[in-house]
Amino acid sequence: MMAGKADPSDRSDDIAQLRQYLAMPALSYQDISMMVGVQQALQRWPLLGESCMASLGNAAVEQPEKHETLRP
Amino acid sequence: MISLALHGLRGGLGRTALLAALGYAMRELGERVLLVDMSPDNLLGLHFNLPLDQRDGWACAELQGRPFGEPIYEVLDGLCLMPFGEVAQERLDDLGAYQQPEVWRTRQTALAEHFDWLLFDLPHPVAAEATRGFDTDMRILVAEAEMTSHVLLGRQPVERYDLLLVNRFDPASSLQSDVVMVWRDLFRNQLPLQLVHRDEAFGEAFASKAPVGHYAPQCLASRDVQSLAVRCLARRQA
Numbered sequence: 001m002m003a004g005k006a007d008p009s010d011r012s013d014d015i016a017q018l019r020q021y022l023a024m025p026a027l028s029y030q031d032i033s034m035m036v037g038v039q040q041a042l043q044r045w046p047l048l049g050e051s052c053m054a055s056l057g058n059a060a061v062e063q064p065e066k067h068e069t070l071r072p
Numbered sequence: 073m074i075s076l077a078l079h080g081l082r083g084g085l086g087r088t089a090l091l092a093a094l095g096y097a098m099r100e101l102g103e104r105v106l107l108v109d110m111s112p113d114n115l116l117g118l119h120f121n122l123p124l125d126q127r128d129g130w131a132c133a134e135l136q137g138r139p140f141g142e143p144i145y146e147v148l149d150g151l152c153l154m155p156f157g158e159v160a161q162e163r164l165d166d167l168g169a170y171q172q173p174e175v176w177r178t179r180q181t182a183l184a185e186h187f188d189w190l191l192f193d194l195p196h197p198v199a200a201e202a203t204r205g206f207d208t209d210m211r212i213l214v215a216e217a218e219m220t221s222h223v224l225l226g227r228q229p230v231e232r233y234d235l236l237l238v239n240r241f242d243p244a245s246s247l248q249s250d251v252v253m254v255w256r257d258l259f260r261n262q263l264p265l266q267l268v269h270r271d272e273a274f275g276e277a278f279a280s281k282a283p284v285g286h287y288a289p290q291c292l293a294s295r296d297v298q299s300l301a302v303r304c305l306a307r308r309q310a
Contacts, residue, residue: 037250038254041251051222051226
C-alpha cells in the first residue's frame, strides 16, 4: 500500500493491478463504499455534516457524467 | 539541508513529543539532525534528558547579546538540540523578531553545512499568529481526528502544507474513523494524510525523558513515526 496517497484508487494495489492488466492506466475508478461511508458519517455527526455541506455539495455537482454508470 | 516545522491547528496536540520522536527516527536513519525549540515553554530538551532546571537557551543568549549558535547540546551522536531557555514573560516582547522568517533564513543557511535536517518546535498556535507564516522547506499540519480540529481545519489554507498528520489516532473510535474518512475524501489530490496512532508509550517516554523511539522502539507509535521519517527522507531525496 502506498501510504498517504489521497486518491483511494491509488491506495489500492488491486485497482492498480487491474489497470496494468487491462493496459488502461487512465481507467476511472469510483470508490462506492467510501462515498457511501462518507455520506453516512455526515448524517451520523451533525456538525460534520453541517461543516461539509458546502464543499461536498459542490463536489457532487461537479461529478463528471462518466461516473454515473458506475453508481449502483 | 531541509527545514521542517510541525504546525498545530490548536495547542495540546502532542507536537513537541512528535518532533522529538521524528528527530530521533531521522537520526536512526543516519541523518544529522538539529532540533530547535521555538517555544517559551522550553519543553523540548526534557524529551532528551536535559535537566529540568536547565535554564539557558538560544533566546536567553539573544537577550544577553551573545552570538546565535549557543548553547547547543549534542544529545546523541548526530542529534543536536537548541533549547529556547527560560525567559521571563515580560522579556519575551524584547525578543521581538525572533520568529521572523528572514532572521531564521539567514541562520538556516549558516547551519546548512552541519546538518541534514533542521526541525523546529513551534509555540502554541493561538499565542503566536507569526507561526503560521514561519518559513520552512517542509510544513506539516498536525491535527487530531476530532471536531475542534475539523472546524479549525476548515479555516486553514491547506495548500500551504505538505502533509496532514493525524496524531493520537484510535481506530476503535467510530468518530475518529469517520473524521479521517471524510478528510481523505475532502483533501484527496490536495493534502496527503498520515496517521500516528494513540499510544501510551508517548506519555511514558516523556516521563522517562526520552523520545518514544528510544523508549519503546517496537511500539505502534514508534513505527508510525519511523514511517513519517522515511517519508520525509524520500521527499529530501526527491
